[in-house]
Amino acid sequence: MTASLTRRTRWALGSAVALAALFAGAATVASARGDGAASAPLTPAADSADAGFARDMAVHHQQAVEMSFVVRDVTDDEDVRRLAYDIAHTQANQRGMLLGWLDLWELPKTAPDGQSPMSWMPDAHSGHDMQGMKGMDHDGALMPGMATRTELAQLRSARGEQAEILFLQLMTDHHEGGVAMARGCAERCAVPVEKRLAQGMVEAQQSELGLMADMLAERGAAPRP
Numbered sequence: 001m002t003a004s005l006t007r008r009t010r011w012a013l014g015s016a017v018a019l020a021a022l023f024a025g026a027a028t029v030a031s032a033r034g035d036g037a038a039s040a041p042l043t044p045a046a047d048s049a050d051a052g053f054a055r056d057m058a059v060h061h062q063q064a065v066e067m068s069f070v071v072r073d074v075t076d077d078e079d080v081r082r083l084a085y086d087i088a089h090t091q092a093n094q095r096g097m098l099l100g101w102l103d104l105w106e107l108p109k110t111a112p113d114g115q116s117p118m119s120w121m122p123d124a125h126s127g128h129d130m131q132g133m134k135g136m137d138h139d140g141a142l143m144p145g146m147a148t149r150t151e152l153a154q155l156r157s158a159r160g161e162q163a164e165i166l167f168l169q170l171m172t173d174h175h176e177g178g179v180a181m182a183r184g185c186a187e188r189c190a191v192p193v194e195k196r197l198a199q200g201m202v203e204a205q206q207s208e209l210g211l212m213a214d215m216l217a218e219r220g221a222a223p224r225p
Helices: 003-027 049-072 078-104 149-157 160-188 192-218
Strands: none
Touching: 049 078, 049 149, 049 160, 049 192, 078 160, 078 192, 149 160, 160 192
């Protein structure tokens, strides 16, 4: 199988998983207080894993959308532009669901006073230092995998293959952090529809991680340590 065919196969699989997650979430947004008419209403508390994941992943997704639009404008490579479009489209829609659920639950979109990002996932063991980030702002990177302000500036100033490699490396880090967060919700969240969306994020982003590793290899590069 050629590299381009392998890449197209990964793309098709990743897109199918992402679309399935989106459709599943969209079909059940109205029932986000529970899991169907027969279920008792479930409104998470402001300090719950459900609310914390919705708030934090909305912020995490927003940066992925931003990076995708940046690279779209600094490269002509169709594969990278297609990937960027897919990420921006999928994560913007998921972000809308997460913020919509917070509205349905009548919960704030910002953390309660004194609650740091990722405090809903204090005992994570994902290879990312969740505890070390608690209450800290690492040059704008509030959560695992997020790019710093310096890295975003570097991406904006890069062009061509340099921009493609940096985007793929930054987005690989971003997806790894996102997968860890989504797994945390799949394990800790109580609202069934949110747990399903989180599991869909895990599957879709893992597929895209494989795709991005292939794309980096084609450019003589690799994910960052």
